[in-house]
Amino acid sequence: MSLLPRALPETQSFWDGAESERLRIQRCADCGRHYFPPAPVCPFCTSREVAWEDLSGRATLYSFVITASPWPLWNLAPPFSVATIALEEGPRLLSTVVDCEQTPEALKIDMPLVAAWRTFGDGPKLLCFRPAGDVS
Amino acid sequence: MIKPGSFAIVGAAESTDIGTVPxxxxxxxxxxxxxxxLNDAGLKASDIDGLAVGHLPVGNMAQQLGIYPRWVDGTSIGGCSWIYHLRSAIAxxxxxxCSTVLIVYGESGRSHATLPNAYDVGRPGSIEQQFDIAYAGANLSATLFGQPLARYMATHGLTEAQLAMVAVAQREWAAKNPRAKLKTPTSVDEVLASPMIAWPIRRAMTCLVSDAGGxxxxxxAERARDFPTRPVYVLGSGSAMENGGCSPAGTRNPMEPDFIRTSGREAFASAGLTHADIDHLMIYDAFAHNPIFGLEGLGFVPTGEAGGFIEAGHTRPGGVLPMNTNGGGLAYAHSGAYGMLCMLEAVRQMRGQAAAQVSGARTSLVHGWGGFWSACATVIFANERP
Known part of the structure; x- marks a missing residue:
């Protein structure tokens, strides 16, 4: 199983956005909702009238674990968080929280986050999140 | 709607050896x-005209068993696939x-003496391969299944000690079972002292890694009377799929997943039973929190109260709702996709032949997961035809 993310025609815009550090997902013109993962059809109303939008990157920490295993893919040493992120626009996605102590005390459920971009090893630029307090 | 008890399990067995079978x-x-x-049922391969196989090529299995089926099901949606197969086989x-369906499982989860898996999680370009696996780390079962847990703990006050009690209670069942891997009793302190896998999940809250088949x-039911075994009747079943990726991030309500509720409701409705009618319970325990989410999603316990329910001893030997009586994935065996082994313990209980037999049990509910909050299936068995 290849671990490096492989884009498809339907997801290429997301990965192109990532390369220029822009969080870009789709929004349905008919029902107005943002959705993730990328697809040419809105999962809420099956409309094809969907368009890419650059988002604010603002989000909250929905939930997380802190893994104790190394991750050879990115040469990452533990501990690091594997987190469910709730985007301000609605969709949830999997990511990690960086620039934050990787402990249950520092990682707080519902804490405000903002998109941060990281390159690990030989991989593509990867969407991560960091505490929003560090930005202002 | 199929009338409850119209179909029955007439043969059921695990592989001769489980655990480490290199x-x-x-x-x-x-x-x-x-x-x-087949031997259990007193049947020959030529008596089988329907074949269901999950996670392995169904055609290979037919050829190697010398079965020429009229109907096949190769549905591979994770650990619940075989419960789903039973439901489809009945339909x-x-x-x-077809008239007689063989449902087959095998997984070299420990020894990895395997062939390419027909369960295609992680194929390049798939949703999970692009958006989940890059983040999930080396222990992706724990990091993905574990996603809703921290929020559940913060919301409902579930403690790490209550989580540990799931493992303690199941070890009590395993202690009665010679085929169980972990037969030594354990304690909350011992579970909480075991190595961290992915906070808040510790080693002793994590399923075993085994080889097993079944x-x-x-x-x-009309034909079932002709078999040498005591028929185990299927009263009802349910199933549901929530999302196709492997991260629970896309699940609509990760802490109170709709798909568990859909599957459970349909199982009870088709069986014509209520929760009070269930004598024995198997809830697939890949991790200690799975039975907590299952007890609540299936409606046995109000939301937020399953940790206290288990802590009070209701699922341990002598409790009002005996659960995971083989010791479960945490203490019996877990080869990767455990749903078939859940059903086989339920069948043994309904036949009165389990190692840790629940005295007088007449009904059993089995609930399995597929993927990580992706799919599930539920079946209710009974040892008498209603």
């Missing part, structure tokens, strides 16, 4: 379980597509 591949374990199930027999045979 001399058999996933296919070899499946074939061994299949032959044991197929009811429709006249199979069962289902046919109509």
């Amino acid at each position: 001399h058999l591949s996933s296919t070899g374990l499946a074939l061994d379980g299949a032959v044991n199930a 197929a027999i009811n429709a006249g597509y 199979a069962m045979i289902v046919t109509s």
Whole structure:
């Protein structure tokens, strides 16, 4: 199983956005909702009238674990968080929280986050999140 | 709607050996379980006209068993696939597509003497391969299944000690079972002292890694009387799929997943039973929190109260709702996709032949997961036809 993310025609815009550090997902013109993962059809109303939008990157920490295993893919040493992120626009996605102590005390459920971009090893630029307090 | 008890399990068996079985591949374990199930039912391969196989190529299995089926199901949606197969097999027999279905499982989860898996999680370009696996780390079962847990703990006050009690209670069942891997009693302190896998999940809250196979045979209740085994009747079943990726991030309500509720409601409605009618329970425990989410999602316990329910001893030996009585994935065996082994323990309980037999048990509910909050299936068995 290849671990490096492989884009498809339907997801290429997301990965192109990532390369220029822009969080870009789709929004349905008919029902107005943002959705993730990328697809040419809105999962809420099956409309094809969907368009890419650059988002604010603002989000909250929905939930997380802190893994104790190394991750050879990115040469990452533990501990690091594997987190469910709730985007301000609605969709949830999997990511990690960086620039934050990787402990249950520092990682707080519902804490405000903002998109941060990281390159690990030989991989593509990867969407991560960091505490929003560090930005202002 | 199929009338409750119209179909029955007439053959059921695990592979001869489980645990560490390096001399058999996933296919070899499946074939061994299949032959044991045929012998249990007193059937020959030529008596089988329907075949269901999950996570392995169904055509290979037919060829190697010398079965020429009229109906096949290769649905591979994770650990619940075989519960789903049973549900589909009943529909197929009811429709006249076949009469006698063999449902087969085998997985060299420990020894990895395997062939490419037909369960395609992680294929390049898939949703999970692009958006989940890059983040999930090396222990992706724990990091993905574990996603809703921290929020659940913060919301409902579930403690790490309550989580540990799931493992403690199941070890009490395993202590009665010679085939269980972990038979030594454990304690909350011991579980909480075991190494951290992915906070808040510790080693002793994590399923075993085993080799195992198993199979069962289902046919109509009218024919079931002709078999040497005590028939185990299927009263009802349910199933549901929530999302196709492997991260629970896309699940609509990760802490109170709709798909568990859909599957459970349909199982109870089709069986014509209520929760009070269930004597024995198997809830697939890949991790200690799975039964907590299952007890609540299936409606046995109000939301937020399952940790206290288990802590009070209700699921341990002597409790009001005996659960995971083989010791479960945490203490019996867990080869990767454990749903078939859940059903086989339920069948043993309904036959009165379990190692840790629940005295007087007449009904059993089995609930399995597929993927990580992706799919589930539920079945209710009974040892008498209603």
